[in-house]
Structure formats: C-alpha cells, structure tokens
Amino acid sequence: MTGWSQALRAPSMAASDTPTFTGNRGLQVEEKLIFEQDAPGRCGVDLPEPPPHNNRLGGLARCSPIGLPGLSEPQVVRHFTRLSQKNYAIDSGLYPLGSCTMKHNPRLNERLARLAGFADIHPLQPESTVQGALELIDTLAHWLKVLTGMPAVALSPAAGAHGELCGMMTIRAALSAQGDARTRILVPESAHGTNPATAASCGYAIDAIPNNARGRVDLAALKAKLGGDVAALMLTNPNTCGLFEDEIVEIAAAVHAAGAYFYCDGANFNAIVGRVRPADLGIDALHLNLHKTFSTPHGGGGPGSGPVALAAALAPFAPLPWIVHGDAGWRLVEHAEGAAAAAIGRLKGFHGQMGMFVRALAYMMSHGADGLRQVAEDAVLNANYLRVRLADALTQSYPGACMHEVLFDDRFLKDTGVATLDFAKALIDEGFHPMTMYFPLVVHGAVLIEPTETESKASLDQFADTVNALAARATAGDAASFHAAPRLTPRRRLDETGAARKPVLRWRPNAVQRDAAD
Numbered sequence: 001m002t003g004w005s006q007a008l009r010a011p012s013m014a015a016s017d018t019p020t021f022t023g024n025r026g027l028q029v030e031e032k033l034i035f036e037q038d039a040p041g042r043c044g045v046d047l048p049e050p051p052p053h054n055n056r057l058g059g060l061a062r063c064s065p066i067g068l069p070g071l072s073e074p075q076v077v078r079h080f081t082r083l084s085q086k087n088y089a090i091d092s093g094l095y096p097l098g099s100c101t102m103k104h105n106p107r108l109n110e111r112l113a114r115l116a117g118f119a120d121i122h123p124l125q126p127e128s129t130v131q132g133a134l135e136l137i138d139t140l141a142h143w144l145k146v147l148t149g150m151p152a153v154a155l156s157p158a159a160g161a162h163g164e165l166c167g168m169m170t171i172r173a174a175l176s177a178q179g180d181a182r183t184r185i186l187v188p189e190s191a192h193g194t195n196p197a198t199a200a201s202c203g204y205a206i207d208a209i210p211n212n213a214r215g216r217v218d219l220a221a222l223k224a225k226l227g228g229d230v231a232a233l234m235l236t237n238p239n240t241c242g243l244f245e246d247e248i249v250e251i252a253a254a255v256h257a258a259g260a261y262f263y264c265d266g267a268n269f270n271a272i273v274g275r276v277r278p279a280d281l282g283i284d285a286l287h288l289n290l291h292k293t294f295s296t297p298h299g300g301g302g303p304g305s306g307p308v309a310l311a312a313a314l315a316p317f318a319p320l321p322w323i324v325h326g327d328a329g330w331r332l333v334e335h336a337e338g339a340a341a342a343a344i345g346r347l348k349g350f351h352g353q354m355g356m357f358v359r360a361l362a363y364m365m366s367h368g369a370d371g372l373r374q375v376a377e378d379a380v381l382n383a384n385y386l387r388v389r390l391a392d393a394l395t396q397s398y399p400g401a402c403m404h405e406v407l408f409d410d411r412f413l414k415d416t417g418v419a420t421l422d423f424a425k426a427l428i429d430e431g432f433h434p435m436t437m438y439f440p441l442v443v444h445g446a447v448l449i450e451p452t453e454t455e456s457k458a459s460l461d462q463f464a465d466t467v468n469a470l471a472a473r474a475t476a477g478d479a480a481s482f483h484a485a486p487r488l489t490p491r492r493r494l495d496e497t498g499a500a501r502k503p504v505l506r507w508r509p510n511a512v513q514r515d516a517a518d
Ligand SMILES: *Cc1c(COP(=O)(O)O)cnc(C)c1O
Pocket: 099, 100, 159, 160, 161, 162, 192, 194, 236, 240, 265, 267, 268, 289, 304, 306
C-alpha cells in the first residue's frame, strides 16, 4: 500500500483524464499517505504536562522522537474514513466472486459477538470462568456434526487451507499408526490451488485426475490411478465448476477399497448445507469455511475459521485442544495423553477464532435447521437464475443446471479482442466487484459467478442486465473501451505481478519508491 505513495504525490498518474483541479473524482479523494501529512508538533490530543516524577526507566528511556506523524483528530478520522471507502465490500454491493461465497453478514451475528461475555474474555482465564464460552464452542461443534453427519469436529483451524492441513495431517497420522506410510495424494485438475499445496506441504507427491466431458472427475482415470501407495483423494464437492460430483458414492467406494482416505474440500458447502450430509457420501474428513457458508466476515473483513469434520477412524488423531464435559463442567484437554494420546498436537495458539464461532452459531441458530436448508436451495436457485439470464450472451462451460455458482468461459469473446480480464475490468466501472476469473483452470478464460442466496431478484436482474449489455458491447466490436477500463476507479490497471513479486511494504521518509508498482 505504501508503495503507492509516489503515485499519490504525482497526480499525473490518475489525473491524465481527470479534468478536476484537485485530481479528485467526486467523492474519490486523492490524498497523501498519513505519514506524508505530518506536521511536526501537531497533535490530536491536548494532555496536561505530567507532574514531576521519578523516571524509573533507567537507560531504557527513549531519547529520540517516536516517529509518529503529527496530525489533528479530524485529519485522522477523514483519512481512515476515506481509506475504508476505497474498498469494495459485500456491504457496498453484489460481490459475485465464485468459490468465495461472499454473502451478507447478518448484523445479529455482530451484535452477539460483541457481548462482553464473549468479546472480553481471555483464553488463559481459568476454565471455571469461561464455562459459557466453552459450551458455545461445543454447541457449534454439535451443529457441525449434525450437518455433516460426522462424529467429531476439530475447531481450531483458522481458515479453509488450515483445515486442509489439519485433515491431511490427521490422515497421515492415522496411516502411520497403521504402519502404512503412503506417498501419493490424488487431486482433480479442477481443484483449488490450496489442495495440492496442502498435500505437498504434508510431504506427499500429487497426482492430477482429469475432468470428464461433463465437468466431473473422470471415474475411470481415478480408478486407474488408485493403488497401495495412495494416501487420500482430495475432492471438492460441489466442485469448482459449480457441479455436483454425481458419482461420489462410487468414488468413495473405490478410494476405500484401495485402503485410502477420502478428504473433501467443503468450501462449497453452501450449496448443500441442510440437504446432504457429507458422511452419507463416504467422506472421511471435510473442512468447512465458517466464513463462507456460515456468513462470518472475510476478504479483509475478519479472520477465517476452518473447522474439520472427521470420521470415527480419524477422530482419535484430531488436534488439541479437545473440549469435554465432566463432573466439574466443561474442560479443555490440552495434552496428548489418555484418550487424546494419538492427537496430532496443536495447530494454533489457544482454541480457534472465538469471534467467528459466535457469529457462525448465531447464524445457524437464527436460521434453524429448515432455514439452513433454504440457504442452500436459494443459493442454487439464484445461481441458476443467473445462468439462464446470461445463457444467450455468455458461453456456459458445461451444459445443464449448476449448483451455487455457474461457470462460463471466454468462447463468447472469441475474435472480439476482449479478454476475460478486460471484461472484468469493465464490470468495475459499472460498480460491481468482478466475478472470479481464470479459475478453475480446466476451462479457458474462466468466468465463475456465485451470487449467493442473499441477493434479491432485483439485484440479480441489474447484474444480469449489466453483464448482457457489456457482452453486447464486446461483440459489437468496441474492444477499445474494454482495454481502457476501468476508467472511473482511483487507479486504473495496476501492475499486480510487480506488486506481488516486489512488494514495497515499508514507507521511508524521502525514499524514492522507484520499484513500487503503481
Ligand atoms: C476458499 C477455498 C479454499 C480455501 O479456504 P480459505 O479459507 O481461503 O483458506 C479451499 N478450497 C476452495 C474450493 C475454496 O473455495
């Protein structure tokens, strides 16, 4: 972020087509970094001089200035208010990012998470003083067990990818307890990048399984790859093409017949929550993204939480701590001994993301079992509504109904000179966050749209009208306007590769941030 300072100081970057004196674009204000607004000696608070006192810091007292910018209170408030408005959020509009389930975060959840009994406790408090918090965690685990049909849930993983790590470490521990060290993990080509990354970080070799013509795992290819050295299959269901793996029961049977475990990436649970229990599909381990399916904020809005549901064969290896109920009430099992002797250890300091637990449980209990089922049904209905509304203008990758997200590719842009990226940038000018682009990798120029159940028909219609209008403009030969997009944002096209490869993470006074990407 600080790498932008040079551009901010030189309004020419953004002002080339901004005909205003200030360089501002209406409510979008060009402003200096907060450190550059420094006026030495200026201060937002006015405290009396402290009375004479004995300095007990000895040689540790600071002798140089502290280096904070001198700012007034209104300057600080305006700066951070403007900064917060530069971000696009689910609170500002439709956020159709496929695979990410950007749904509305009910304010009821926020209200409950802020209750002092949840927000002001500390994980090192004596257990007797946090009985309610421990009971809440256990109640959340209970809901997750009922929804998945699985007997155990590990709650500490801090995100989906962390949950994958937890699941795969658990599988590795179970296999090694059987004296059966296996070396290979099967991962479909359409998988999220975190799946092979997780398998690799657990020391496994990754073997890719191709998709069939229907966008599902090629069962024959899968069977051909199974063998005595395969530790697990990692499969996403519904998969990243937005399709239900309809041969999943047969897939599970084949995996189990080979002595391997079946890991399911449950990031897309929003499509099936309340309708399908993963245990009934033969799944042994599955992570759930509370920040996707159960509406806790994400994408810059808060930490994630990726609990892992485990089958009975894997439960003894679940990471610590475990929460158990005994004569003295709720208690944490923190050491790998007794019943927990086989636990894989800790994955995280303390017990997990408490604020997310409160929000997710509030979401579940306010919806109830029937409401959660309706979440899935409405999410699938909304995605299919968009699928049909966009069917004439865009090219759907796999025909037929989809689950909670719909996958198109760039065939509709063929010979227009417009790429998926240009199309997405034009959508920004229209006030929408773009859909997921270029993922999954199994189709060319992917356009993956997930509206979620929290969008109204009116908002879906406005989005569909916009996408259809843009597609018409692209096919009418107006490539130039797409190449120039976005025109109306504070910055135009950023050197994203440069920003990722050569990030400038620290602001230094008077330094020329020459290498910084805009
Ligand atoms: C989001 C997602 C993940 C990773 O989850 P994080 O919480 O972002 O770590 C894994 N797989 C799929 C299919 C996802 O959509």
